[in-house]
Amino acid sequence: MNENTAKTVSKFLSLVLRHSPEKIGLKLDENGWADVEELILKCSQKGNKLDKVLLDYVVENNDKKRFAYNEDETKIRASQGHSISVELNLAETEPSEYLYHGTVGKFMENIQKEGLKKMSRQHVHLSKDKETAIKVGSRRGVPQILTVRSGAMHRDGFKFYLSENNVWLTDEVPAKYIEFK
């Protein structure tokens, strides 16, 4: 499989399964699932050639395992990262004492004031290790890594969820739980 083709498909799937299904006239259910046959048909009709072999390859080999099938592989969804409102039905999970968030310098002043906000997504995204957070921050420039006192947040009643592809999700991180250094 050509890696560039797989990457192009992954980007397009992120667009339609997380943000804009209407771009190809696709419907997601309330849990974010798309019908696999409909997805393949509608992607192909819009000039993004897709078949089940290619979709299988992307689901299996995607670097962050961004997409997942349901049990009988008739449906597919993005495991996290949505801007449209979907109910992923993730179980609440107790986080480790610290989680990490990769961002960039230009956002720091605001984050110091108001903490981490969801911005355009459905959750604040946190990583279990600094290496992953560095990669997340690097998408936008020189990464700045924030340490989140997730254990303390959890004890104070904040809820955490772990996506199927191991991204930690929460609704907000007030500034008092962030170590800036």
Ligand code: HQG
């Ligand atoms: C920042 C990728 C100002 C925040 C990654 C981030 C992740 C604030 C940006 C996933 C702020 C939002 C999500 C505040 C947060 N003031 N800026 N109060 N609170 N920010 O893309 O975490 O490759 O929505 O630091 O790996 O960067 O797409 O969030 O820089 O898991 O699968 O606002 O996207 O995954 O940006 O990335 P995003 P994110 P995929």
